[in-house]
Amino acid sequence: MAYVITRLCTDCLDLGCVDVCPVECIYRLVDEPSDLLPNMLYIHPTECINCGACEPECPFEAIYEDVELPAARFDDARVNGLCEERPSAFEVARVPLDEHGRMIHKPNPDEAAVAANKRRWGLEG
Numbered sequence: 001m002a003y004v005i006t007r008l009c010t011d012c013l014d015l016g017c018v019d020v021c022p023v024e025c026i027y028r029l030v031d032e033p034s035d036l037l038p039n040m041l042y043i044h045p046t047e048c049i050n051c052g053a054c055e056p057e058c059p060f061e062a063i064y065e066d067v068e069l070p071a072a073r074f075d076d077a078r079v080n081g082l083c084e085e086r087p088s089a090f091e092v093a094r095v096p097l098d099e100h101g102r103m104i105h106k107p108n109p110d111e112a113a114v115a116a117n118k119r120r121w122g123l124e125g
């Protein structure tokens with residue numbers, strides 16, 4: 001079992017999930033995004049220890065335990081697995097730091113933005 005980052009993460013990349021992961025198993029693309037490799041973060045399915053720490057950190061509610069994935073997002077478990085199948089296309093995601101060494105995160109989305117993003121990906125917003 002592993003947690004899965006769904007397509008709801010697409011183009012967000014605020015990395016709020018990354019700094020709580022105790023085993024650095026959240027990856028980002030180094031290749032150009034494509035239909036096959038969307039611009040989102042990916043959880044490595046065999047490195048993830050299923051601790052659940054990342055799930056409540058995601059402002060877009062994009063992270064699910066694999067057994068809890070909604071039907072509209074089942075395919076995202078396969079998509080996350082691409083970081084294991086194609087390691088050269090990925091690197092461990094890290095939160096960028098400002099000139100004072102503080103982590104830079106995007107501001108959290110408001111409720112309307114979270115709901116609109118859910119609807120975009122086939123979930124009830």
Ligand code: SF4
Nearest residue numbers: 021048049051052054
């Ligand atoms: S469930 Fe735990 S180990 Fe897995 S990606 Fe989230 S924080 Fe990392």
Ligand code: SF4
Nearest residue numbers: 009012014015017058
């Ligand atoms: S916090 Fe959520 S939306 Fe932001 S990068 Fe992590 S998984 Fe993606």
